Structure formats: C-alpha cells, structure tokens
Amino acid sequence: xxxxxxxxxxxxxxxxxxxxxxxxxxxxxMNAQRIVEAESGVNAIAAMRKTSFDIVLCDYNLxxxxxxxxxxxxxxxxxxxxxxxxxxxxxxEQNPGMVLSAVDNKPDDYLIKPFNGQQLLNRLERCFxxxxxxxxIEIELDxxxxxxxxxxxxxxxxxxxxxxxxxxxxxxxxxALKISDFKTAKAIYLDVLLERDxxxxxxxxxxxxxxxxxxxxxxxxxxxIILQFPMQLEAYDWLAKAHEAxxxxxxxxxxxxxxxxxxxxxxxxxxQIALLADKAEQVDIAxxxxxxxxxxxxxxxxxxxxxxxxxxxxxxxNNPNSNLLNLVxxxxxxxxxxxxARLRAATLESEIYGAxxxxxxxQESYEKTLKLNEQFGQEAPRELRLEIAQACFKKxxxxxxDHIMQDLIKTNIDDRKFLETITQxxxxxxxxxxxESLIHRVKQELVDINNNGVSLFKEGKxxxxxxxxxxxVGNLPNNQTIVLNITKIMLHDLKxxxxxxxxxxxxxxxxxxxxxxxITHDKIGGLQAELARLASIKLK
Amino acid sequence: MTKLVGYKRNWPASPALNSNKIAFMTDLQALTVHFPAIxxxxxxxxxxxxxxxxxxxxxxxxxxxxxxxxEFKQLEFESNRLNNSLMQLLTLYKIDASQFNLNVDESxxxxxxxxxxxxxxxxxxxxxxxxxxxxxxxxxxxxxxxLISNAIGTLVNNAQRYCRSKILLSAKQEGEYVVFYIEDDGxxxxxxxxxxxxxxxxxxxxxxxxxxxLFFVATIAKMHHQVDRHGYIKTDNASSLxxxxxxxxxx
Numbered sequence: 001x002x003x004x005x006x007x008x009x010x011x012x013x014x015x016x017x018x019x020x021x022x023x024x025x026x027x028x029x030m031n032a033q034r035i036v037e038a039e040s041g042v043n044a045i046a047a048m049r050k051t052s053f054d055i056v057l058c059d060y061n062l063x064x065x066x067x068x069x070x071x072x073x074x075x076x077x078x079x080x081x082x083x084x085x086x087x088x089x090x091x092x093e094q095n096p097g098m099v100l101s102a103v104d105n106k107p108d109d110y111l112i113k114p115f116n117g118q119q120l121l122n123r124l125e126r127c128f129x130x131x132x133x134x135x136x137i138e139i140e141l142d143x144x145x146x147x148x149x150x151x152x153x154x155x156x157x158x159x160x161x162x163x164x165x166x167x168x169x170x171x172x173x174x175x176a177l178k179i180s181d182f183k184t185a186k187a188i189y190l191d192v193l194l195e196r197d198x199x200x201x202x203x204x205x206x207x208x209x210x211x212x213x214x215x216x217x218x219x220x221x222x223x224x225i226i227l228q229f230p231m232q233l234e235a236y237d238w239l240a241k242a243h244e245a246x247x248x249x250x251x252x253x254x255x256x257x258x259x260x261x262x263x264x265x266x267x268x269x270x271x272q273i274a275l276l277a278d279k280a281e282q283v284d285i286a287x288x289x290x291x292x293x294x295x296x297x298x299x300x301x302x303x304x305x306x307x308x309x310x311x312x313x314x315x316x317x318n319n320p321n322s323n324l325l326n327l328v329x330x331x332x333x334x335x336x337x338x339x340x341a342r343l344r345a346a347t348l349e350s351e352i353y354g355a356x357x358x359x360x361x362x363q364e365s366y367e368k369t370l371k372l373n374e375q376f377g378q379e380a381p382r383e384l385r386l387e388i389a390q391a392c393f394k395k396x397x398x399x400x401x402d403h404i405m406q407d408l409i410k411t412n413i414d415d416r417k418f419l420e421t422i423t424q425x426x427x428x429x430x431x432x433x434x435x436e437s438l439i440h441r442v443k444q445e446l447v448d449i450n451n452n453g454v455s456l457f458k459e460g461k462x463x464x465x466x467x468x469x470x471x472x473v474g475n476l477p478n479n480q481t482i483v484l485n486i487t488k489i490m491l492h493d494l495k496x497x498x499x500x501x502x503x504x505x506x507x508x509x510x511x512x513x514x515x516x517x518x519i520t521h522d523k524i525g526g527l528q529a530e531l532a533r534l535a536s537i538k539l540k
Numbered sequence: 541m542t543k544l545v546g547y548k549r550n551w552p553a554s555p556a557l558n559s560n561k562i563a564f565m566t567d568l569q570a571l572t573v574h575f576p577a578i579x580x581x582x583x584x585x586x587x588x589x590x591x592x593x594x595x596x597x598x599x600x601x602x603x604x605x606x607x608x609x610x611e612f613k614q615l616e617f618e619s620n621r622l623n624n625s626l627m628q629l630l631t632l633y634k635i636d637a638s639q640f641n642l643n644v645d646e647s648x649x650x651x652x653x654x655x656x657x658x659x660x661x662x663x664x665x666x667x668x669x670x671x672x673x674x675x676x677x678x679x680x681x682x683x684x685x686x687l688i689s690n691a692i693g694t695l696v697n698n699a700q701r702y703c704r705s706k707i708l709l710s711a712k713q714e715g716e717y718v719v720f721y722i723e724d725d726g727x728x729x730x731x732x733x734x735x736x737x738x739x740x741x742x743x744x745x746x747x748x749x750x751x752x753x754l755f756f757v758a759t760i761a762k763m764h765h766q767v768d769r770h771g772y773i774k775t776d777n778a779s780s781l782x783x784x785x786x787x788x789x790x791x
Contacts, residue, residue, distance in 0.1 A: 196646075
C-alpha cells in the first residue's frame with residue numbers, strides 16, 4: 001500500500017495566507033489534486049461537515065478562534081473524521097506531544113515548522129502506513145467491539161513487525177485495561193520496562209494500582225514518573241485522582257495546578273479543579289477555575305453549562321446581586337437550543353430571584369424549570385437532577401422530588417458512591433430512612449425481576465425469560481446483574497437452538513454493554529470466548 | 541519586568557553611591573531571575589518570525605519556475621541554520637527549567653536518517669554536495685527521534701559548510717549502543733573541537749562557530765540512558781572520506 005496524494009482529499013487549515021499558499025504549493029508539487037483550504041477553525045469544521053477528508057493538515061495557531069487542537073476535538077466529537085483519516089497538527093512548538101497534550105484526542109502526528117515538501121511527504125507516508133496497519137483494530141473500536149479489537153491486535157503482534165511492535169504492545173495493554181484485565185496489562189508493562197524505562201509503561205502500572213484501589217502505590221509511582229518525566233502530563237491527572245480517592249483534595253488540587261502551569265490550554269483540567277475546589281469549599285480557587293474554563297470553553301467542544309452554574313452558585317452564596325443574571329444570559333447565549341443549559345438557567349434564575357426577594361419572578365422561573373424538567377429531565381446529568389429535586393422539595397413539590405429520586409436510584413443502582421450522595425441529600429430534607437427505603441425497594445424489585453427471569457429460564461422458557469429481563473433493562477438500564485444474565489441466557493439459546501447472524505450481533509451488543517458498565521474481564525471474558533466459538537461454528 | 545529597562549542606567553559608576561548600588565543589586569537580581577524567561581520567550585518569537593520569513597522566501601522562489609537565482613540556496617541554508625540554533629537554545633532553556641523530558645520510543649533508524657535527508661533535500665538539490673545515507677533497514681533504537689534527527693540535521697548542515705563534495709551519514713549497532721556517524725571529505729575538525737563526550741567545546745570567534753550544535757547534541761545524548769549507560773558523542777578526523785567524523789552513541 002503506497003500513499004498517492006493524487007487520490008486524496010486534503011484540507012489545509014492555516015490562518016496565515018502566506019503559509020497557506022506555501023503548503024498548497026508543496027502539496028500540488030507532490031501531485032495532490034483535491035485541496036480545500038480554511039483560514040479559521042470554524043471554517044475548518046464547516047469544510048469537514050461538507051467533505052469527508054482523507055488528510056487534514058491543521059495549524060495549531062489559527063488566530064483568535066478555535067486552535068488546531070480544538071478543531072481536532074470538535075471533529076472527533078462530531079464524528080467528522082473517518083477512522084482512517086490522517087489528522088496532522090502543524091506547530092512551531094519543539095515538543096508538541098507534551099506541551100500541547102490534551103487530556104484526550106491526540107492527532108495522528110505533529111509536524112514541526114519549518115518543514116519542506118519531502119519532510120511532509122515522509123510524515124504523511126508514515127502516518128498512512130501506520131493507519132493502514134492498525135485499521136483492523138480501529139474498525140472494531142469504532143463499533144465498540146473491544147474483544148474483537150483485542151483479537152486483531154493479538155494477530156498483528158504475532159506478525160512480529162518490529163516497526164509496529166511497541167505501539168501494538170501499548171495498544172494491547174490499554175485495551176486490557178479497558179476490560180479490567182489487569183493481569184495481561186501488568187505483564188505487558190513489566191515486560192516493556194525490562195527492556196526500557198518508558199514513561200507510558202510506568203504510567204500503566206500506576207493506573208493499574210489506582211484501579212485496584214492501591215492508592216498509596218499509585219501515588220508513589222506517579223510521583224516518581226513526574227520527577228523523571230515532568231512533561232508527562234497524564235501522570236498529574238492520575239495523581240490528582242489518586243489523591244482525591246484518599247480524601248486529600250489539597251494534594252489533588254496541587255497536582256492539577258502543576259499540570260496547568262505546564263500546559264495552560266486544557267479546559268478539562270480547569271473543570272476538574274473547579275469541581276474539586278468546590279468539594280473542598282475553596283471558593284476562590286473554584287471560581288478562578290470556573291472562569292478559566294468558561295473562557296477556554298468559548299471555542300471548545302468541552303465547554304459545559306455546568307461551569308456557568310457552578311460559578312453563579314458560588315457567587316450567589318457570597319453576594320446575591322442582580323449582576324448574576326448576566327451570567328445566566330451568557331449561559332443561554334453560549335448554549336443555544338441546549339436543553340441542559342436551559343434547565344440550568346431556569347434553576348439558577350429561580351434561585352437568584354429568590355435570593356433577591358423577587359418572589360413573583362422566582363416562581364415564574366421555577367415553573368419554567370418544572371416544565372423543562374418534564375421535557376428533558378431524564379437526559380440531564382445526575383448532579384443537575386439532584387439539584388432540581390432539591391429545589392422542588394423546597395417548594396413543597398414532594399411528588400416531583402419523589403419521582404426524580406426514584407429515577408436516579410434506578411439508573412444508578414450499582415453506583416454505591418452515588419447512592420451515598422443521594423442518601424445524604426435525602427436525609428438532609430426527608431430524614432434518614434427515606435432514601436434507604438427507596439433504595440431497598442428498587443433493589444427488591446431488581447431481585448424479583450431477576451429471580452423471575454432466572455426461574456423462567458430454568459423451566460426452559462428461554463424466550464419468556466429474555467423478554468422479562470430485557471424489559472427490565474429499559475427500566476434499570478445500568479444494572480450489571482441483569483445485563484450479565486441476559487448475555488448468559490442468549491449464549492445458551494445460541495448453543496441449543498442454533499445461531500443466526502442477528503442473534504450473534506445482539507449477544508455481542510450485550511457483551512459490549514456489560515464491558516461498558518464495568519463488568520470485569522474475569523466475569524465476561526469467558527462469555528466472549530464462548531460467543532466467538534459459537535459464531536465461528538455458524539460460519540462453518 | 542519594568543525594572544529591567546533601567547538596569548544599564550543604574551550601572552554603578554562609583555562604589556560610593558550606596559543607594560544606587562542597592563537599586564542596582566535589586567535590578568540585577570530581577571535580571572537574573574527574569575532573563576532566562578525573557579530570552580526564551582524572545583527566542584520563541586524569533587522562531588515564529590523566522591517561519592513567516594521562510595514562507596515568504598518559498599513563495600518568492602515559486603515565482604521563478606525554471607532558473608532560480610542561487611541566492612535562494614543561501615537563504616534556505618542560513619534560515620535553516622538560524623532555525624536550528626533557536627530551537628536548540630529553546631530546548632536547552634527548557635531542560636534547565638525542568639520543563640522538558642525526552643519523548644523516547646523505539647524508532648526505526650532508517651526513518652530517522654530519511655528524515656535528516658528530507659530536511660536537507662531542498663538544499664542539496666541546489667548544491668553540488670552529495671549526501672549519502674547508509675544503514676540496515678532492521679536497525680532500531682530507543683530515542684527521542686524528533687530531537688535526534690534535528691540535532692543530527694544541524695550537524696549535517698554544518699558539515700555542508702566544511703566538506704568539499706561529499707557527506708556520509710550512517711548508523712550501526714556497536715555492542716550495546718547504536719552509533720550515528722557523520723563523515724565528510726573536508727579538512728577535518730580544528731584541534732580545539734577534537735574531544736570526547738564530557739568536555740565543552742571551544743568557541744571560535746574567527747569562524748563564528750559557537751559550539752552550540754555540538755554542545756546541544758552532547759547534552760541530548762547524555763539524557764538518553766538505559767539504566768546507568770548514558771549516550772555520548774565523539775569528534776575525530778578518522779572519516780573514511782578523509783575529513784571530520786562525528787559519532788553519536790545512544791544506549
């Protein structure tokens with residue numbers, strides 16, 4: 001497979017006309033035929049909406065709007081880039097992988113200015129080869145099929161291509177982490193470290209320690225990495241998480257601040273700081289971070305209406321005044337037609353008017369909240385739903401309060417930490433037992449449905465069992481036990497009454513859902529292997 | 541920052557001026573504290589300006605379809621040199637400020653050499669100098685490939701100034717090291733440039749050679765390590781082409 005620019009559709013995003021001309025000139029000299037240009041981030045996104053590009057050459061610095069990294073993030077978020085497209089970030093930064101490092105969404109490569117045509121071609125060819133080599137993994141990942149991606153990664157590793165080896169090992173270990181197969185991941189990282197002291201392998205070990213709740217070891221390992229590789233920014237993020245897990249919010253904040261000093265453009269870190277500082281009631285730090293996040297968010301797909309409401313709530317506590325209403329209108333302006341933002345704005349407005357003693361307006365906004373909640377409430381983030389529930393309780397709308405709480409408990413029945421939060425919130429307003437009895441009731445319902453499904457299955461009524469359990473998934477979408485049992489029954493059905501493509505795909509979808517819900521490899525790995533076996537029998 | 545502006549005026553004319561001396565001390569302290577950062581941000585700015593300059597040059601160049609004036613070669617050569625020096629200064633600053641670490645990965649040595657040749661391609665096309673690159677396709681090395689190809693590129697760039705007609709760029713495995721060689725057919729290194737890894741290199745005011753390129757690659761080499769084996773460089777005149785030979789050892 002050789003890269004021929006002749007057949008590629010190329011986007012050149014660069015704000016300076018001179019540079020744009022030069023790049024186009026270079027590309028035409030290398031036989032490129034189809035080049036589209038954009039002089040700003042917004043136009044780059046617009047071009048990508050219109051055309052599916054094979055290659056995007058995007059400058060980091062695009063003037064006052066979005067920068068190149070933000071263009072990449074938005075393009076990925078909106079799925080504007082085909083999985084085999086090459087996205088290259090052009091920069092004059094010598095150490096771009098580290099300095100510009102975003103929390104996620106890395107470009108396929110960086111190209112450091114200045115460069116000539118031959119250098120660009122070398123880079124494009126290498127990206128093309130790599131993309132081509134990894135395509136089998138990417139296709140499966142694109143579909144959410146982690147186990148198939150792992151299988152393909154193993155196959156590529158077996159080909160023993162030295163050029164790809166380290167990358168494949170890294171991907172293999174990361175995939176193992178995604179299915180909580182710590183044993184495999186650890187073995188790979190240790191093997192790599194024997195060969196060479198590479199920071200990503202050390203980071204991998206620290207992440208495993210974190211995931212296994214061995215926070216002390218995680219912290220030790222991460223601090224060690226930071227000492228030797230100060231630009232390994234992901235280590236700061238994990239260090240913050242580990243400190244937070246041990247309750248040391250102060251240390252978590254310090255770690256995030258260090259990372260921000262080294263790479264100031266990351267909105268996700270600012271948002272993290274704001275939430276942590278709020279938790280520790282460090283209002284000044286929180287507000288500073290909210291403001292930074294709002295500013296960075298102007299051009300970022302990671303912008304969140306939560307940053308506005310977080311800031312507004314802190315300011316409201318400190319000094320209620322009508323200027324806060326400006327923040328609400330900013331919020332609505334930044335998020336046009338966004339239900340979550342409208343919900344937040346209405347909730348905030350009601351609180352602000354209430355604090356200012358304007359009761360009629362406060363009531364109006366509250367009614368708006370209720371209406372929006374009825375329309376969009378279920379899709380809202382759970383922290384916002386909790387807040388709305390509390391507002392309803394204050395107004396004496398215990399029916400809405402009940403409804404929201406029940407729904408929250410049902411959708412988070414496996415999340416012990418969040419259930420604790422709910423219990424806390426409820427005991428503040430309704431007394432100790434309210435949440436506990438609600439949780440108990442939901443759990444009982446769960447047990448009943450599950451038992452019903454299992455006994456139907458034991459009686460040989462596979463179809464009925466599945467129908468009972470699948471109905472329950474609609475009601476309790478995030479419950480591990482039900483999803484696991486459905487998968488098991490489906491496999492049994494495949495084995496006994498033969499498999500069809502549709503059945504195999506459905507079973508795979510449930511396995512993917514199980515992995516997504518955090519069911520670990522030791523529970524689901526066997527089922528996946530069984531499904532693969534059954535599917536291959538069918539193919540024969 | 542404003543304090544810096546006044547520092548020359550406050551240079552103590554006489555030790556008797558005590559108050560001035562204190563002012564000077566503070567200003568000088570401010571200077572020592574802020575100067576590296578100012579230097580670094582200025583260098584960064586110069587680099588941006590340079591990259592615009594290069595874009596303009598290449599646009600001008602494209603207006604000469606066939607017979608391009610030979611000055612373009614000189615322009616590209618000088619701007620390459622300038623860019624490399626600025627990049628190296630900036631990297632050294634960051635190393636000093638603990639804002640830097642190597643980005644080590646297993647890299648194909650062939651790819652690194654290809655990058656270096658590519659970097660010089662425009663220049664070589666315009667000159668009579670031949671750059672030969674030689675290495676095994678299955679040679680791999682753990683290193684920060686961006687940095688290494690840049691550092692070696694600078695030295696190849698230098699070699700073009702001193703060679704007669706040929707530069708040989710090669711790499712091979714030697715024991716536990718991968719060694720990169722740059723050899724030329726010039727008159728060889730002057731005496732004060734012949735050194736093993738640890739020594740700093742002489743500054744030659746007559747040729748204008750600051751030794752930055754060698755100092756840089758020596759620093760980067762040393763940062764590459766496997767357990768307690770560190771990288772190092774060597775300069776000698778044992779080139780198979782009869783001139784200077786530079787060797788970079790990476791563990």
